[in-house]
Amino acid sequence: MRLLLVEDSVGLADELMAGLQRQGYAVDWLADGRDAARQGCCEPYDLMILDLGLPGKPGLEVLREWRAQGLSTPVLVLTARASWAERIEGLKAGADDYLCKPFHPVELQLRIQALLRRAHGLASRPQLEVGGLQLDEARQVVRCGAEDIELTAAEFRLLRYLMLHPGQLLSKGQLAEHLYDGETERDSNVIEVHINRLRGKLGRTAIETRRGQGYRFSGVR
Amino acid sequence: MRSIQRRLGFGLIGVLLGAGLLLAETTLWMFDVGLRRYLQDDLREQAEVLLASLVRGQNGIQLDEPRLLGVYQRPYSGHYFRIDFADQSWRSRSLWDHALTPSPTVGLQDGLADGPNGQLLLLYRGDYRRFGQDISINVASDYTPILHAYRRVQLFGCLLGLGVLVLVVMLQRLTVRRALKPLEEVRRQVEQLQQGLRHELDSGVPVELEPLVAQINHLLRQTESTLQRSRHAVGNLGHALKTPLAVLTSLAARAELAARPELQASLQKQLAQIEQRLARELGRARLAGEALPASHFDCAAELPGLFATLAMVHNRGVTLDWQAPPGLRLPWDREDVLELLGNLLDNACKWAQTKVLLEIVGGVDGWLIRVDDDGPGMAAEFRGEALNRGIRLDEQVAGHGLGLAIVRDILDAWHGSLALQDSPLGGLRVVIELPARREGG
Numbered sequence: 001m002r003l004l005l006v007e008d009s010v011g012l013a014d015e016l017m018a019g020l021q022r023q024g025y026a027v028d029w030l031a032d033g034r035d036a037a038r039q040g041c042c043e044p045y046d047l048m049i050l051d052l053g054l055p056g057k058p059g060l061e062v063l064r065e066w067r068a069q070g071l072s073t074p075v076l077v078l079t080a081r082a083s084w085a086e087r088i089e090g091l092k093a094g095a096d097d098y099l100c101k102p103f104h105p106v107e108l109q110l111r112i113q114a115l116l117r118r119a120h121g122l123a124s125r126p127q128l129e130v131g132g133l134q135l136d137e138a139r140q141v142v143r144c145g146a147e148d149i150e151l152t153a154a155e156f157r158l159l160r161y162l163m164l165h166p167g168q169l170l171s172k173g174q175l176a177e178h179l180y181d182g183e184t185e186r187d188s189n190v191i192e193v194h195i196n197r198l199r200g201k202l203g204r205t206a207i208e209t210r211r212g213q214g215y216r217f218s219g220v221r
Numbered sequence: 222m223r224s225i226q227r228r229l230g231f232g233l234i235g236v237l238l239g240a241g242l243l244l245a246e247t248t249l250w251m252f253d254v255g256l257r258r259y260l261q262d263d264l265r266e267q268a269e270v271l272l273a274s275l276v277r278g279q280n281g282i283q284l285d286e287p288r289l290l291g292v293y294q295r296p297y298s299g300h301y302f303r304i305d306f307a308d309q310s311w312r313s314r315s316l317w318d319h320a321l322t323p324s325p326t327v328g329l330q331d332g333l334a335d336g337p338n339g340q341l342l343l344l345y346r347g348d349y350r351r352f353g354q355d356i357s358i359n360v361a362s363d364y365t366p367i368l369h370a371y372r373r374v375q376l377f378g379c380l381l382g383l384g385v386l387v388l389v390v391m392l393q394r395l396t397v398r399r400a401l402k403p404l405e406e407v408r409r410q411v412e413q414l415q416q417g418l419r420h421e422l423d424s425g426v427p428v429e430l431e432p433l434v435a436q437i438n439h440l441l442r443q444t445e446s447t448l449q450r451s452r453h454a455v456g457n458l459g460h461a462l463k464t465p466l467a468v469l470t471s472l473a474a475r476a477e478l479a480a481r482p483e484l485q486a487s488l489q490k491q492l493a494q495i496e497q498r499l500a501r502e503l504g505r506a507r508l509a510g511e512a513l514p515a516s517h518f519d520c521a522a523e524l525p526g527l528f529a530t531l532a533m534v535h536n537r538g539v540t541l542d543w544q545a546p547p548g549l550r551l552p553w554d555r556e557d558v559l560e561l562l563g564n565l566l567d568n569a570c571k572w573a574q575t576k577v578l579l580e581i582v583g584g585v586d587g588w589l590i591r592v593d594d595d596g597p598g599m600a601a602e603f604r605g606e607a608l609n610r611g612i613r614l615d616e617q618v619a620g621h622g623l624g625l626a627i628v629r630d631i632l633d634a635w636h637g638s639l640a641l642q643d644s645p646l647g648g649l650r651v652v653i654e655l656p657a658r659r660e661g662g
Contacts (some may be wrong), residue, residue: 009464015471053460080463081456082500083507084563085556088526091533098534101460102467102496105474118536 001116001161002026002178004048006036006062007078008055016049019105024140024157025112026181033057037065044177045073046164047116049108052079052090060093067094074119076111078103113137120164130163131219133202142202144220149201158194162207162217171214225404226397233393234386241382249371257343260362261329264345268358271302272349275356282352284311297338299363306356323359333364340365403427407434414441417517417552441515448509452556455506462499466492504627509554510634518551518558520581527559527566535570545581551588551655553635561631564624565592565651572596576646588655596648604641628653 003020007013008031020027028043030036033054040048040062048066052059063075074096079086082100090098097115099108117128128135134143140156141148151159157179162170172188180186195215199207208216274285284304292300293313303321304311312321319337324330324346336342342361349356403426413419421438424431470492472478478485509516520543528541551558562579569577573594580591599607607625625639632639637655644650 009468011468012464012471015468019471053457053464080460080467082459083504083556084527084530084559086456087534087563088523088530088559091530092526096533097536098530101463102470102492105471114536 001046001157001164002028002044002181003112004036004040004043004045005029006033006040006049006054006059007031007051008053009051015105016108019109020112023109023112023137024153024160026157026179026184028182031055033059033062037062040066040073041069041071043182044174046178047112047119048073048075049112050075050077050095052077052081052086060089063090063093063095074115076108076115078108109138116164122164128160128163130166131206131217133159133163133206133220135160135163144202151201152197154190154194155198155201158191159198162198162215166217166219169210169214169216174214225401226394229397230390230394234390237386237389241386245375245378245382249375253371256367257329260343260364261345264329264343264360264362265347267300267302268345268347268360271304271358271360272347272351272356275304275351277352282306282354289313297340299340299366301336301342301361303359303361304356305359306354321359321361323357334361336361336363341368403430411437414515415552417515417550420515441513444513445515448513448554452507455503459499459503463496466496466499470496501626501630504560505630507556507560508631508634509557511553513554516552516554516557518553518555520545520549520551521547523555523559524562524579527563531563531566531570534567538575539570539573540576541566541570541579542577543579543581545579549581551581552657557631557634561628561653562590562592564628565590565653568592568624569594569596569649569651572648574648578646583655586657588657590653590655592651592653593644593646594648594650595644595646598643598648599641607641608639 001024003025005013005016005020005027007016007029010031013029013031017027017029028039028045030039031054033056035056036050036054037057050059050063054062059077059079063077066073066075075094076097076099077090077095078099078101079090080101087098096119097111099111113128122128122130128137132144135156136143136148137160140153141150142156142159143149158175161175161178172191175191176186176188179191195207195209203220206218206220208218210216271284271289274288276283276285290300292298293302293315296315296317298315300313301316301321302311302313303316303323305323317337321336321342321344322334324334324344327346327348330344330346333341334344340363343364344359344361346357346359349358407422407426407430410419410422414422421441422434424434424438426434470489473485473488473492478488524543524545528543532539532541566577566579569592573596576593576595578591578593580589580593582589582591608629629639631637632653632655635655637653640652640654642650642652
């Protein structure tokens with residue numbers, strides 16, 4: 001899952017980046033509203049975390065621009081402006097969720113998970129459950145039947161992405177785009193390695209390979 | 222209440238009555254004086270005729286009877302004389318048995334003299350010397366018919382004056398009402414302003430009212446922009462404080478600190494207190510209260526947005542619903558009302574299992590806001606505590622606490638009241654009573 005974090009406070013951005021990366025998200029960070037308005041539209045993000053008090057361009061305006069250009073990526077608004085009038089304004093501009101500063105890191109984590117599940121049509125479930133697998137995002141393990149299977153950070157990231165796109169054909173390029181942030185060297189061989197490791201843990205049929213096209217997550221059932 | 226209309230009316234009646242009476246009396250008096258002077262000449266002539274009628278006969282001075290006018294012969298004819306000389310006193314026959322008291326001074330007597338048959342007489346005395354005798358001739362004529370005529374004129378004048386007065390007062394009322402129409406219009410607009418039906422007064426008013434209306438509009442704009450500015454400043458302050466606070470909160474949750482749980486707990490507790498205190502004070506600073514007379518909250522326009530936001534924040538299958546009379550407007554600042562309802566509903570959503578209902582009813586003398594949820598509710602003995610909780614700012618509060626504290630701040634500013642009851646949905650019902658906004662300042 002690749003996230004865009006738009007936050008002008010370096011201290012908070014550092015904290016959030018560290019936390020989000022621990023949770024297996026690839027995060028790009030921008031501090032300026034104008035950069036965010038541009039980059040949000042051209043990079044394939046799965047979710048964006050947007051602060052409203054931004055230099056360059058106000059967060060709400062950035063959000064309106066994104067929505068005006070047809071961008072449907074879920075946006076979590078992060079703001080110190082906690083009044084209901086401002087929350088309503090945020091929603092009208094196209095926000096999908098609203099988190100007021102200060103917040104507990106766990107709260108942000110849960111909101112992001114919920115928002116991603118909702119965006120992929122898997123709403124209102126406390127955990128990600130697809131194809132007979134149950135992903136515990138806090139512990140980064142996958143439960144298959146009654147058995148907990150440990151995952152490495154890279155495997156967890158890959159599996160989460162696959163589980164959020166069940167039955168869809170995903171090319172290596174697409175996987176690389178969504179699993180790594182903009183500054184990481186993308187090597188499609190690495191993805192192949194992780195796919196094979198996941199197959200080793202979940203069974204060969206869990207992930208199909210369509211030669212020349214990509215991969216398809218079909219679950220263990 | 223003092224009415225300009227009534228005061229103008231009374232003033233006009235007073236002036237007209239005073240001026241009218243003065244004018245009428247003066248006219249009558251001057252007419253009377255003129256008439257008496259005219260009659261005086263007449264009486265002097267008569268006296269002179271009488272003097273000429275005196276002839277020297279065999280028995281001394283005699284009155285030449287045939288030369289006398291008939292009016293002196295007919296009893297009570299209205300024309301009388303009395304001639305005094307030496308030791309004699311002659312009276313006209315018309316006096317009959319009345320003794321005419323001679324005037325003490327020569328010329329026209331100031332007052333009127335008593336005459337026969339209840340008549341009041343105008344009396345003239347002329348002193349002459351003829352045939353070597355001092356002769357004093359008093360001639361009188363009846364003045365009563367003229368007095369009667371005056372009375373009639375007075376009565377008629379009174380009636381006429383009264384009629385004119387009524388007419389003038391009515392016309393004046395009409396004029397004043399027309400002249401005050403712009404004032405009445407402004408009064409109506411100020412009322413609408415207070416009910417939140419308009420944002421400012423129309424500036425198309427007569428020049429006399431222009432400065433007033435312009436000043437009111439200026440004050441309205443100024444109050445609004447001051448509020449906007451202070452809200453903006455509060456927002457900036459909040460942003461400036463809350464972002465570092467968010468960093469601190471995040472740092473306090475770090476794994477490194479988990480090894481020192483007592484340190485972590487203490488840090489988190491202090492941070493939570495700062496956060497609550499900040500939220501409450503910033504919330505309070507944002508309140509418009511009753512500063513803006515023109516503010517209003519249009520339920521049908523604002524509630525859908527609020528409910529959509531609540532549904533987004535509480536995305537767990539709770540049905541949110543609201544009921545309000547169509548076209549209902551609450552005469553308070555939009556952001557204040559949103560804050561009040563937002564906090565109440567947010568609380569209800571936290572506790573509700575499937576359903577939250579907002580109801581706004583009322584009209585002229587106040588409004589009633591009810592928020593129902595089908596959550597676990599609250600035992601009666603805890604309700605007082607829940608209401609008091611959050612009054613003390615340093616208390617650790619959760620759930621119904623902090624939200625209600627902000628709600629209470631808003632209600633204090635509006636002079637409203639809050640009560641907790643059992644909801645027919647099974648959970649808690651929060652009832653807010655809001656008084657109609659008081660008239661004037």
